[in-house]
Amino acid sequence: MRSLLPNSSVTVIIPAGGSGERLGAALPKALVAFAGRTLIEHCVSNIAPIANQIIVAAPSGYEDQFRALLGDDVLVVTGGVTRADSVRAALAHSTSDFILVHDAARSLASSDLAGRVIDALVAGEKAVIPVLPVIDTIKEINSNGYVLSTHKRSDLRAVQTPQGFDAATLKEAHASSRDATDDAALVEAMNIPVKTVEGEERALKITLPADLATAQRVLLGDQSADIRVGVGTDAHAFSADPSREMWLAGLLWPHEIGVDGHSDGDVAAHAICDALFSAAQLGDLGSNYGVAEPEWAGASGAKLLQETLRRITAAGFAINNVSVQIVGNRPKIGPRRAEAIAALSRALADAPVSISATTTDGLGFTGEGKGISAIASVLLTATDRIS
């Protein structure tokens, strides 16, 4: 834990009320996802370790969606027309001595960066901003496109967030309804010194579609050479024994007759295990849980998924996503799809899972109602290459 002044605390205000026009997605920018999570979720989880209070300004109409994503520890308020309006809406609820204002669009900013900002506040600064050197030469131009002046590059810095303020200073800065894309500019206008600390590359601002790919690369490293695909399939015949339980996709299906086999016969779970082993080059279901390891003989699908995850993790792989298709006339997957996805995902430590289902138009053993099968594909990343 950071050594704050006695009795002092940190509120992080996250303006996330923008529409993300330049990103061009159908949803507000903060709800767009990369690497399996929305921008706002990345942002909150990265900054949370240093915050006593987090207030997010959401686009009007999306507040409940934000609340559902962020949980009870985060206060969600309605954002305003401009970024400064959104900051003001959140500021009214702040209870701390130090306030960090942090764009949702800088989703990957680390708690180390926030820590540097807080350290400078604790040392007595009233306003602190993270900055990076600029790479391009910057020129000032007039409205006709002619250059007015060239600024000395070594004197210039690109500004990031989180920007930190002593609470009274920020509240005074926002007391007028002025607009600014940068909170420090309001403090500068009050002639209060604004201190700079070193920014970080990963605090890049996600603005254009290409920035999402950059952010994903920053988060996961360049995966192009490190991604492994795997495929797996399994099939079982329906049992003649009407008391046989049906287990599929980690769920018990009451009123359905199960399949033959000595395990629970969960074809979806088995196909996924096979796909995971195959992607990790660790053999298959049979070579892992066969005669050599009899303790797994009757294990449930969920147990096998958990153990398979443990084995591929130990071998240095992480799951990007899992997709499984269930082929058969029954049971009907649609009504319990969300439940089944949750069950499989839970067994795989919350990995993204999708489930599709199909019948085969009366053809083959599945179409004739003799049994059920599943085919799974997975994508893994070699974790030793994740930066």
Ligand code: CTP
């Ligand atoms: N923001 C806000 N309320 C607004 C406008 C912007 O809270 N009325 C937030 C954005 O959600 C973002 C941050 O301010 O986290 C910086 O703004 P920007 O990156 O420009 O995001 P958008 O305004 O959403 O994007 P665009 O300008 O492309 O529409």
Ligand code: MG
């Ligand atoms: Mg904007």
